[in-house]
Amino acid sequence: MCLFGASGHGKVVRDVALSQNKTIKVFFDDSPKANLLNETPILPLSKLNNFLDNSFLISIGSNEIRKKISNKLNVSFTTLIHKTAVIATNVSILEGTVIMAGTTINTDVNIGKHTIINTAAVIEHDCSIGDFVHISPNATITGNVSIEEGTHIGAGAIVIPNIKIGKWAIIGAGAVIISDVPDFATVVGNPGKITKYKK
Numbered sequence: 146m147c148l149f150g151a152s153g154h155g156k157v158v159r160d161v162a163l164s165q166n167k168t169i170k171v172f173f174d175d176s177p178k179a180n181l182l183n184e185t186p187i188l189p190l191s192k193l194n195n196f197l198d199n200s201f202l203i204s205i206g207s208n209e210i211r212k213k214i215s216n217k218l219n220v221s222f223t224t225l226i227h228k229t230a231v232i233a234t235n236v237s238i239l240e241g242t243v244i245m246a247g248t249t250i251n252t253d254v255n256i257g258k259h260t261i262i263n264t265a266a267v268i269e270h271d272c273s274i275g276d277f278v279h280i281s282p283n284a285t286i287t288g289n290v291s292i293e294e295g296t297h298i299g300a301g302a303i304v305i306p307n308i309k310i311g312k313w314a315i316i317g318a319g320a321v322i323i324s325d326v327p328d329f330a331t332v333v334g335n336p337g338k339i340t341k342y343k344k
């Protein structure tokens with residue numbers, strides 16, 4: 146398979162693939178810092194046509210950029226799940242999504258496309274996680290929470306049960322979310338307070 150984005154996140158996604166004995170043939174990146182990333186070649190997008198029979202994943206941390214790239218490219222996207230992730234019964238994970246090492250996803254959870262569930266995050270039962278979301282390392286999403294498209298949950302944040310978080314919101318690292326969050330809001334602190342809205 147091949148990855149779009151030869152970044153720090155790209156390296157970690159490559160390791161998720163390796164944990165499942167999958168090999169990354171190539172990173173595609175139009176502004177790479179080198180020709181190789183941990184011995185994997187980096188090519189410009191103009192070479193994509195030679196690799197179209199592979200499956201792909203966008204290994205870029207920005208939710209906005211993953212959305213833009215996925216809308217532009219007509220390739221076959223796959224999911225990647227680290228071998229140490231614990232995934233319960235009745236969990237749905239759509240294409241383009243990556244599940245990092247040490248995560249736990251409990252039963253009756255739906256996860257959209259091109260989403261990142263980062264290292265050691267916990268997604269409890271009956272949650273709905275939208276497309277292009279990023280749940281950062283060690284975040285805890287408790288039961289029955291819904292998180293809409295494009296939202297970023299910072300490292301170590303905690304969301305209590307039955308909360309709804311709108312689209313393209315940002316939850317700061319370490320925040321504790323005890324009430325619903327509107328679309329485009331940035332929320333920080335314990336208890337979480339809105340500091341601004343994305344323009």
Ligand SMILES: CC(=O)SCCNC(=O)CCNC(=O)[C@H](O)C(C)(C)COP(=O)(O)OP(=O)(O)OC[C@H]1O[C@@H](n2cnc3c(N)ncnc32)[C@H](O)[C@@H]1OP(=O)(O)O
Pocket residue numbers: 263281282298299300315316317318319320331332333334340
């Ligand atoms: C593998 C990986 O690395 S995955 C990446 C994971 N990334 C993260 O977890 C990053 C999460 N990002 C944050 O927490 C950021 O600080 C954000 C997005 C919440 C805020 O960023 P900005 O909009 O640039 O805010 P800025 O830094 O200007 O701070 C604004 C105010 O919020 C406060 N603030 C910012 N972040 C936090 C936070 N996490 N908790 C509490 N207060 C915070 C600042 O102290 C500042 O307060 P002041 O106005 O009283 O001085």
